[in-house]
Amino acid sequence: MKQSPLFTNKESKALDSLAIKELGFREETLMGMAALSVFHANEDLWKTAESIWILSGTGGNGGDGYALAHTLYQEGYKVRSFSTAPNKSEAGKFYETLVSKTLGAIGSIDDFYKEWEEAKEDSVLLVDAILGTGFQNELSEELTELIETINDSDVFFYRLSLDSPSGWNPYALGKSEEPNVFVYADSIEELGTRKWENVGFIYEKDAIIPRYYESIGFPIRTHLSNVTFSNRYYLEADPESAIQTLKRKNKDHKYSAGSAIFYGGETGMEGAILLSEQAFSRLGGGINKIFSPSTKISSLVLKEDLSKMAQTSSISEISNDPFFAKTKTLVVGPGLTKYPKDLEGWTLPEGKNLILDAGAIPSFGNKLPRGNQILLTPHVGELNRMTGKTHNSVQAAYDTLIEFCPQNNVYVLLKSFVSLLVCPDGFSYVWESPNPKLATMGTGDLLSGILARYLSLDLTIPESVQLALSLLDHSKQLEEPYPSAHQILKSLVELV
Template identity: 80%
Template sequence: MKYKPLFTNKESKALDSLTIKELGFQEQTLMGMAALSVFHANEDLWKTAESIWILSGSGGNGGDGYALAHTLFQEGYNVRCFSTSPNKNEAGKFYESLVSKTLGTIGTMEDFYKEWEEAEEDSVLLVDALLGTGFQDSLSKELKELIDTVNDSDVFFYRLSLDTASGWNPYLLGEKTQESQSFVFADSIEELGTRKWENIGFIYEKDSIIPRYYESIGFPVHSHLNNATFSNRYYLEPDPESAISIIKRKNKDHKYSAGSALFYGGSDGMEGAILLSEQAFARLGGGISKIFSPSMNIASLVFKEDLSKMVKTSSLAETLNDPFLKKTKTLVLGPGLTQYPNDLSGWEVPEGLRLVLDAGAIPTKGIPLPKGNEILLTPHVGELNRMTGIPHHSVQAAYDTLIKYCPQNNVYVLLKSFVSLLVCPNGFSYVWESPNPKLATMGTGDLLSGILARYLSLDLSIEEAVPLALSLLDHSKQVEEPYPSAHQILKSLVELV
């Protein structure tokens, strides 16, 4: 599995300073390297534009814009540069002066509006170099007007932002601020030097994560990872090949070595949820499993489909004393439960047993969690809010809550959303940014619980199992049906393995 370090704005600034002060890089050199990286990464894009306009602010981000303008001009592109105000950054001043000499002029905001009014529809590629990742203040009236113009105009057929979309701040997202917050609606973002934590979840169209591309410019992102410059946040990239190969049964496997798991859930009328979880586990190669449920109908429902299954109507207390629990490595608890089981509060999880808590087993704030070293909770956003008593409108806000919650309760939490977040009790966290609208259907959470159980039953750690399960489930994007059911998704995954 590929893990890419994610840096906060503060950490990125610290790395920038370290690169200049301790490693001896000149900021002017880094700015030039950033411009060259962006230029070469987008050579096909530049060719599509009749004209390229660069909006440069007064800081380092504006300096990157000037450096890019110089490079584009020297390579023969029709480029115009507009400035909100003179650059205050020393390296930025150098490139601002260079652009004045090479392009002949840098336009003011008055020039920008005048030329914008005369420009033809879809004729301009706009580069946003207004505000860097360090900008945290509210926008001035002038900047808000400029950004709103950029967003609403049909003159600009593409908007590329350097490092971050100007004005974007995930911490301002909320029910009242989401619509009123002004930021550039970038078509893509070029992250320079470090991958940015605050950019995670950048979205302005429903169900659409805007593409971000990372350009290395020499920052020591691996040789200087320490507590001062890095907080152990990682970006997960899908690994579909490993997800499939690991889950396949080996020739020498027997029913226990192939993986064993116990499932408890399915209140009256909700039995399908726990059955789907167990079915995912079994059909993806699990060797042996047993289903427990408070429902009196569970046995007839199971045996109607498969007489070889083990199933029992039981309370959770009886389930936790069943001999099968001592033989298995994985317990999935909660799919289809309509009420949190009191016997779970404070339960001492046996050593070596991995516990997955989903749906009805996600506790409300104030209810004691079970105690153990390998407990994974899998809430969606609403369940996370109920579990912590705090509303969350961004993955960054969820992280701020969970980075305290997980060590305090010695649990792992996988937040399921269009951006998924795994936070571990040791302080490590992993982001999965792969929106999949085909999973927005009833039963896919139950499916994920069963897939997680399959990987965990193979003696994998929670940190290893979660990205593999997400990678496997990501294959559902290939299902031909536009709105597949959970059973159709499972069928497609079974065909892969």
């Protein structure tokens, strides 16, 4: 799988300390490397600014800001450096002194406000180096006013944050009646490590703010341990593999091409389970059968295609069907309104996969089925119902699921503008690719069918999730602004 490690604030600090104490890096060297990385990564951006203002705080993040100010100035840009207070780290003091010698006096917050009042609209590119990723306390009144000024002012045409937007704290979201105050960064430069706490940073509707990773020599491959890494990864898009994996081979027969069982579709909701089955079969699945509590299911299925199999049944009767022994994957839930009691404590036979979606997502207190390959696919509301907790950020959801998944031996794929897969072995994967075209009825049913298709090819659950989400990402290219789930499926079939 294409993936990149994600580090918490604590883990990033541990790597920073390791690089300095064990590998012999000087902190000044790391700050200088960070400044050069940011400078070169944004050369086109600097050229758009009449003036660049860098606001530096008292910690390592502020030191990075001073190092960047020095580099920009030496490269001929018009730079103004401001400080919230003197820097506290030795490396930060080094660059603070360097800037005062090269740029001249470093402005105070009062100086910042005076120059801001005289500045022209859209004339300043602001670099936010006030607070680092480790700051989780309440903001002082002075910093709150400063950040609100930065956000509201027309003087700043672009706001770039180093490592993390100052004041951003995903764990505080929704916990107070007062809105969270943080810099509304237009982009973020993550230095040395990709930051877990930045995942899901958003202040505009349906828009994840761009984050860019700049390597500065941290030992993120050679010195990982339980202290410096907790097995969190970005899942990176793999659009070509998503398509090629689905193409049938010449030697395939109906079972090797993938087999599946679908259960769902209460009366009046049969379309949901039919859509899941269509996603599976039209994307190359070899053979499948639909079971449903609806008495209309057979007529609806056969009306669509005489070659298909369907049966009115309870979920407990499925395991007695001869087809059950031959199939690899079961999808339960699309078109159901409540968790089937027959699933409570049921044991999934070895070698089979079970996807629980929609109505088959249990409520808090329901007993889960047992097995080694069980995937639940809740959206946020269903996750809250399933765990009895409220989650306002992907980080909060992770904190719940990293205990829930091992305890229940299940995988959970949280579906949101940021998708999170947590595995029972402690590994987790983040998919951060908001797609407003999927915000339509039926796309969850579609995803279940696509997941079943990949799982039926003997891929692991993490591999199947990555490929399914990569395939669905192709829907972004549709010209239709609000495509239906059937239109999305048709476009994916054309790719395959």
